[in-house]
Amino acid sequence: MQTKIYDELLNSKRRLSLMLFLFLNIVTALFLSLRATSHTPLTACAPTLLIAIFSVALLARLLINPAAQIQRLNSVALFTGLLWAWHIFSRYHYQFYIADNYLLVALVSVFFISAIALGDHLLAFCLHALPTAATVLILDAGRNTLLMLFTVTLPLVGFTLHHLMLRRLDNFTRRLLSQLYAEKESYSDLSMLDPLTGLYNRRGLTNRLQSILEKHSGSHFVLLLDIDNFKAYNDNYGHTMGDQALIRVSTAIRDAVRSRDVVTRFGGEEFLVLLTNVNETIAMQLAERIRQYVVNLEISHRFNDKVSTHVTLSAGIAPLEGDDFNTALTNADRALYLAKNQGRNMLLSWQDLMNSTQPQAADPQNVFTGGK
Numbered sequence: 134m135q136t137k138i139y140d141e142l143l144n145s146k147r148r149l150s151l152m153l154f155l156f157l158n159i160v161t162a163l164f165l166s167l168r169a170t171s172h173t174p175l176t177a178c179a180p181t182l183l184i185a186i187f188s189v190a191l192l193a194r195l196l197i198n199p200a201a202q203i204q205r206l207n208s209v210a211l212f213t214g215l216l217w218a219w220h221i222f223s224r225y226h227y228q229f230y231i232a233d234n235y236l237l238v239a240l241v242s243v244f245f246i247s248a249i250a251l252g253d254h255l256l257a258f259c260l261h262a263l264p265t266a267a268t269v270l271i272l273d274a275g276r277n278t279l280l281m282l283f284t285v286t287l288p289l290v291g292f293t294l295h296h297l298m299l300r301r302l303d304n305f306t307r308r309l310l311s312q313l314y315a316e317k318e319s320y321s322d323l324s325m326l327d328p329l330t331g332l333y334n335r336r337g338l339t340n341r342l343q344s345i346l347e348k349h350s351g352s353h354f355v356l357l358l359d360i361d362n363f364k365a366y367n368d369n370y371g372h373t374m375g376d377q378a379l380i381r382v383s384t385a386i387r388d389a390v391r392s393r394d395v396v397t398r399f400g401g402e403e404f405l406v407l408l409t410n411v412n413e414t415i416a417m418q419l420a421e422r423i424r425q426y427v428v429n430l431e432i433s434h435r436f437n438d439k440v441s442t443h444v445t446l447s448a449g450i451a452p453l454e455g456d457d458f459n460t461a462l463t464n465a466d467r468a469l470y471l472a473k474n475q476g477r478n479m480l481l482s483w484q485d486l487m488n489s490t491q492p493q494a495a496d497p498q499n500v501f502t503g504g505k
């Protein structure tokens with residue numbers, strides 16, 4: 134999410150507030166227009182009729198076009214607030230027998246509409262209620278100043294505090310959401326990494342492979358690497374030393390290739406490197422560099438002195454044709470198998486094998502004896 138979804142939620146809440154606000158305006162304005170007596174001239178009815186027509190038009194627009202952007206809540210609040218002030222002012226002279234009550238009731242009615250619909254929107258609340266409050270104070274001409282001020286101030290203070298609390302809650306929710314999403318991202322990153330070596334695991338490989346294949350660009354190679362005689366290493370030096378050797382070999386592999394290459398711990402002591410956007414010559418050079426880096430680590434391993442006195446690895450490499458990863462993997466695995474059979478600590482290319490065994494090329498299985 135982002136906070137985008139949360140913003141959409143707030144927008145839809147704002148939209149509902151506006152619809153409720155318009156509805157309350159329509160009902161109140163129509164009620165007051167119908168109550169107009171025969172003594173009330175048409176000019177005194179004009180504000181409520183305007184409020185009703187304006188609110189009906191805006192509400193209809195919102196209902197017909199749910200996607201309509203509502204940016205003008207404040208302007209709508211101010212406009213209707215001014216019309217209410219005009220209404221109170223023009224009707225005041227026809228309500229002389231209950232003048233004070235009339236002002237109080239008028240004030241409370243407008244505050245009621247603001248409070249119900251604009252409780253979450255302090256500025257719109259003020260823009261709607263203040264013209265009425267000012268008009269009422271002027272018309273009252275100091276007769277009930279204390280009562281009027283109390284009636285104006287109490288809701289204003291109340292809503293300001295309420296608004297500040299909502300703001301804090303809103304900021305807190307935003308922070309919480311961002312934190313949750315950041316944590317989710319880091320968990321999902323972790324689930325793609327091998328905990329011992331920090332390299333990608335199979336899941337990470339699948340993820341990277343997908344995005345690489347989606348780009349449909351460049352040629353890629355699958356390189357499979359397997360540490361030689363690692364069982365003997367564990368048997369001789371213990372599992373903990375075995376783990377340390379795995380970590381050092383992983384680092385050497387990572388150091389030998391480019392940042393764009395995807396290095397994966399594919400199994401226990403087996404690694405897969407996806408060499409991306411690379412030609413065959415460079416791919417072979419990178420693969421050979423890995424083999425050499427591991428030899429250079431000089432991790433003592435006296436299992437078979439004829440091959441090496443250090444930890445080594447064997448490798449098989451094959452091109453990734455189109456998006457057929459499985460075939461590339463099978464071919465790299467066959468080349469690796471042959472590298473092991475031919476004495477270990479070597480790199481074999483599936484393409485070279487195919488070229489050097491042309492007569493049997495129709496049946497790739499003939500290249501090998503046995504299969505892994």
Ligand SMILES: Nc1nc2c(ncn2[C@@H]2O[C@H](COP(=O)(O)OP(=O)(O)OP(=O)(O)O)[C@@H](O)[C@H]2O)c(=O)[nH]1
Nearest residue numbers: 359360361362363364365367372375376401402473
């Ligand atoms: N220390 C350690 N050993 C591991 C880990 N994962 C796999 N291994 C060991 O790696 C060894 C792999 O042995 P094999 O599959 O027989 O292969 P190998 O002995 O390397 O022989 P070749 O591959 O034929 O050269 C096994 O003994 C596993 O226990 C690991 O995370 N830590």
